[in-house]
Amino acid sequence: MGIKDLLKFMKPYIVPIHINKYSGKRVGVDAFSWLHKGAYSCSMELALNTKGEKGRRYLQYCMHHINLLRHNGITPVVVFDGGSIPCKSNTASERRRRRNANHALAKEKLDQGNVNAAIELFQKAVHITPEMAHQLIQILKTENIEFVVAPYEADSQLAYLSTLEPDQGGISAVITEDSDLMAYGCQAIIFKMDRYGNAQEILMDNVFNSLSDGPSFKHFDIELFTGMCVMAGCDFLPSIPDIGIKRAHSLVSKYRNLDSVLSILKIRKEKQMPDDYVKSFKKAIAVFRHALIYDPGKKTLKNMKPLPDSILQSLDGDLDILGPDLPTSIAISIAEGCMNPITKEVFDSKAHDQLHTSITVRKASTIHIRRQQDSQTPYRNEIGTSIFSIGEMSEEKIKAEPEALEKYSNESIALRKLLLPMKSYKAEKKAEDKVLDFPDNNPFKKRKLVNSDAETAVVVARTVTEQTISEVTNVESGKSKKKESVDSLPLLFTEKNLKASIETKSKMSGSKSKSKSKVMTTKKGSITSFFMRKTAS
DNA sequence: GCCCAGAGCTCGT
DNA sequence: GCTCTGGGC
Ligand SMILES: [Mg+2]
Numbered sequence: 308m309g310i311k312d313l314l315k316f317m318k319p320y321i322v323p324i325h326i327n328k329y330s331g332k333r334v335g336v337d338a339f340s341w342l343h344k345g346a347y348s349c350s351m352e353l354a355l356n357t358k359g360e361k362g363r364r365y366l367q368y369c370m371h372h373i374n375l376l377r378h379n380g381i382t383p384v385v386v387f388d389g390g391s392i393p394c395k396s397n398t399a400s401e402r403r404r405r406r407n408a409n410h411a412l413a414k415e416k417l418d419q420g421n422v423n424a425a426i427e428l429f430q431k432a433v434h435i436t437p438e439m440a441h442q443l444i445q446i447l448k449t450e451n452i453e454f455v456v457a458p459y460e461a462d463s464q465l466a467y468l469s470t471l472e473p474d475q476g477g478i479s480a481v482i483t484e485d486s487d488l489m490a491y492g493c494q495a496i497i498f499k500m501d502r503y504g505n506a507q508e509i510l511m512d513n514v515f516n517s518l519s520d521g522p523s524f525k526h527f528d529i530e531l532f533t534g535m536c537v538m539a540g541c542d543f544l545p546s547i548p549d550i551g552i553k554r555a556h557s558l559v560s561k562y563r564n565l566d567s568v569l570s571i572l573k574i575r576k577e578k579q580m581p582d583d584y585v586k587s588f589k590k591a592i593a594v595f596r597h598a599l600i601y602d603p604g605k606k607t608l609k610n611m612k613p614l615p616d617s618i619l620q621s622l623d624g625d626l627d628i629l630g631p632d633l634p635t636s637i638a639i640s641i642a643e644g645c646m647n648p649i650t651k652e653v654f655d656s657k658a659h660d661q662l663h664t665s666i667t668v669r670k671a672s673t674i675h676i677r678r679q680q681d682s683q684t685p686y687r688n689e690i691g692t693s694i695f696s697i698g699e700m701s702e703e704k705i706k707a708e709p710e711a712l713e714k715y716s717n718e719s720i721a722l723r724k725l726l727l728p729m730k731s732y733k734a735e736k737k738a739e740d741k742v743l744d745f746p747d748n749n750p751f752k753k754r755k756l757v758n759s760d761a762e763t764a765v766v767v768a769r770t771v772t773e774q775t776i777s778e779v780t781n782v783e784s785g786k787s788k789k790k791e792s793v794d795s796l797p798l799l800f801t802e803k804n805l806k807a808s809i810e811t812k813s814k815m816s817g818s819k820s821k822s823k824s825k826v827m828t829t830k831k832g833s834i835t836s837f838f839m840r841k842t843a844s
Numbered sequence: 845g846c847c848c849a850g851a852g853c854t855c856g857t
Numbered sequence: 858g859c860t861c862t863g864g865g866c
Binding site: 308309314315339340343402483484485486487498499549 | 858859860866
């Protein structure tokens with residue numbers, strides 16, 4: 308969705324250029340734009356997962372555009388989307404629903420022998436998978452082209468990179484199709500680049516100088532501009548009825564202060580404004596200013612801009628809306644293209660060897676939460692993932708005291724198996740016949756069984772070796788369930804509308820952590836437990 | 845004039 | 858993701 312009507316509104320500031328203007332510069336690329344356009348050249352092959360060269364035309368499309376940049380003396384920095392942040396609007400799931408419907412229709416037409424009709428429908432089912440991104444990354448690696456997979460939105464990652472100096476890994480401009488880049492405060496943005504390098508550019512310096520015709524931003528700064536964007540309607544918050552880009556701009560121009568505008572709106576639109584609008588507004592602003600991004604220099608996650616205490620308060624301590632934090636090793640593996648940013652599975656065993664060393668001493672426990680759909684709240688958590696760290700060892704320490712690694716080895720083995728793709732589980736199953744280390748009930752598969760419109764939700768907690776989940780309490784009834792030892796028994800909650808507090812205790816480090824989650828179960832309760840046998844003999 | 849909802853389109857022969 | 862269109866006020 309981007310910012311509603313923003314591109315049209317900013318048209319007076321958009322000028323045609325040729326990308327050779329950026330010769331000698333580093334320029335960021337929103338990979339999604341090109342992957343998505345390229346996918347139209349082979350929609351059927353992608354949908355049917357056809358083997359062969361035709362199904363890779365989207366890669367040719369991307370590489371053509373990337374090579375065009377290189378031919379013009381530009382150093383491309385390709386940025387991929389990672390996971391989705393919790394508070395994004397449900398238009399994404401709406402789109403997915405339409406795509407799936409079109410995919411099914413396309414297959415019917417194909418069975419009837421109507422290939423042209425099928426292709427038309429397959430095109431309406433086009434979508435980008437992490438695997439497709441991974442395929443492009445493989446090429447970028449061999450071609451020595453810089454890239455990074457953002458922990459969450461590519462937009463914020465690109466905006467962050469454009470704040471850095473070129474010698475610090477920064478970029479001079481961003482190529483994208485998404486107006487959100489303006490709201491994120493990106494200085495130079497290039498839209499609609501065609502196959503010859505013709506494009507349209509906007510420079511935010513020109514916007515704030517407001518020398519050309521069009522809406523004036525003379526008294527705006529980037530904070531006010533972002534406020535205008537949120538007010539006009541963005542992915543994180545729908546606008547108040549009858550407030551569009553024009554009125555948002557007028558209000559911000561007049562009062563030059565976001566709190567003042569919000570007060571005025573509260574009075575003027577008291578019936579139309581949701582009770583929590585101001586709170587949601589501040590949260591949306593916080594995402595545009597402080598989203599969680601990957602710092603390629605330090606190889607760690609951080610906020611796009613440092614998080615002041617004042618913002619922390621307006622978030623109610625809910626930092627997850629900026630993107631849930633991830634262990635550093637996971638973030639690195641994702642950023643370097645070794646790990647699926649959504650499922651957290653490694654892409655292949657070869658990539659697994661390239662994983663950061665400290666990953667071997669981490670424990671992963673993922674909790675998938677699908678909250679009850681609640682029309683009153685604009686924020687909806689679809690899936691949340693938590694990965695708990697139980698300890699870290701530097702490469703130096705491992706070399707100095709290899710025996711120290713021993714105590715982690717069980718976990719290491721378990722974690723490797725956890726992270727390996729499903730193929731490997733199946734291989735083990737065959738090799739060991741009926742004796743299974745891992746039953747064939749991958750929670751990631753189960754997640755797909757959960758309907759996107761299901762009113763209820765699944766929580767699957769997976770434990771690896773030493774983790775214990777000591778107690779699950781039903782807050783409403785006060786009843787609690789205790790688990791003496793769950794070394795090999797993760798929990799599955801099948802009660803309906805369970806509101807539970809979960810205490811997690813690490814045997815290895817002795818540290819305890821508590822977490823509370825709203826827990827709901829599947830409608831049909833058809834999910835079975837996931838077991839992981841202790842690997843210690 | 846402005847907002848909104850809906851429908852069509854992104855490749856390439 | 859964007860753009861165009863037509864209808865509402
Ligand atoms: Mg966006």
